[in-house]
Amino acid sequence: MLTPPPLVETRGLSFSYGKRPILHDVNLHVPPASIYGFLGPNGAGKSTTLRILLGLLPAPAGSVQLFGHDLAQHRLPLLGRVGALIEMPSLYDHLNGFENVEATRRLRGLPRHRTAEVLTLVGLSADAHRPVRAYSLGMRQRLGLALALLPDPDLLILDEPTNGLDPQGITEMRALLLRLQQEHGKTILLSSHLISEIERMATHVGVIQQGRLAFQGTVRELQRQQSGRAQVVIETDDAERCRNLLPLEFGAARVLATGTLALPYQSPEQMAYLAQELVSAGQPLYSLRCEQPSLEQTFLHLTEATAL
Numbered sequence: 001m002l003t004p005p006p007l008v009e010t011r012g013l014s015f016s017y018g019k020r021p022i023l024h025d026v027n028l029h030v031p032p033a034s035i036y037g038f039l040g041p042n043g044a045g046k047s048t049t050l051r052i053l054l055g056l057l058p059a060p061a062g063s064v065q066l067f068g069h070d071l072a073q074h075r076l077p078l079l080g081r082v083g084a085l086i087e088m089p090s091l092y093d094h095l096n097g098f099e100n101v102e103a104t105r106r107l108r109g110l111p112r113h114r115t116a117e118v119l120t121l122v123g124l125s126a127d128a129h130r131p132v133r134a135y136s137l138g139m140r141q142r143l144g145l146a147l148a149l150l151p152d153p154d155l156l157i158l159d160e161p162t163n164g165l166d167p168q169g170i171t172e173m174r175a176l177l178l179r180l181q182q183e184h185g186k187t188i189l190l191s192s193h194l195i196s197e198i199e200r201m202a203t204h205v206g207v208i209q210q211g212r213l214a215f216q217g218t219v220r221e222l223q224r225q226q227s228g229r230a231q232v233v234i235e236t237d238d239a240e241r242c243r244n245l246l247p248l249e250f251g252a253a254r255v256l257a258t259g260t261l262a263l264p265y266q267s268p269e270q271m272a273y274l275a276q277e278l279v280s281a282g283q284p285l286y287s288l289r290c291e292q293p294s295l296e297q298t299f300l301h302l303t304e305a306t307a308l
């Protein structure tokens, strides 16, 4: 089966602010109809990359393609198919939600029916006639998204859309983005510095660290990448003592707490052997389990490893 061409593709993307290099040879591939989580710690270069994709920064080295066409050559028609939420949306606080959307709709010369449509899409119809100054941060973000959705874009580029939202706001935003992808066929590229905020909706992930892409692939591939880092966790009374009883070929065992010991997982036979050794040495064994690293740990490992 042919793989569909990426909706966003950068090749050898490098960028400097003045003399300070920020991005180094970034090759992004955002597949159509994906939710692509662009992850990285603060200062890694996420916003800079997203700004370049929106043509908001001076031309970088390398190429940027949107929808299979070069951004530098076809800027206006390509950006016409993109909706963006890059900073806090600029809203008129004294107007209500409907009036805010209506103002942008008129300015952009879009059909009248779009205003009600986008308000419904982001779940703000019932609050459309309340002044925006009374909106929660989550509602403001959704109103910002409504503005971005006005021209019915194929691609949404969102910089930290869940940043600062409370758990309810995050849940609502996540549900909305999933709906936009699954029911309306939008491709969504969104950045975050927390994998926990995007892991339940992203289909693909790019991890950037110090301006370099440290990983890119599906969420499953990210999970698989770290399966070699599983560890055996032993709950006992005296972890220090147990550590001294274990043969060294099992790798360096680490004392995590007075009664908790961890060492690299090797095989089921290793687990059986460990149990036997400790019990026959008279140590109580309250639990013995194999733990896969969480996505959070995987993400931290990736960003730490490339920071060296």
Ligand SMILES: Nc1ncnc2c1ncn2[C@@H]1O[C@H](COP(=O)(O)OP(=O)(O)OP(=O)(O)O)[C@@H](O)[C@H]1O
Pocket: 017, 022, 040, 041, 042, 043, 044, 045, 046, 047, 048, 049, 193
């Ligand atoms: N206008 C600018 N002039 C000079 N340096 C900048 C400018 N904007 C950002 N930088 C620097 O570029 C680097 C990357 O910043 P960027 O905002 O892209 O990171 P980020 O991953 O989005 O992080 P954050 O989540 O903190 O915004 C940082 O070191 C930042 O200080």
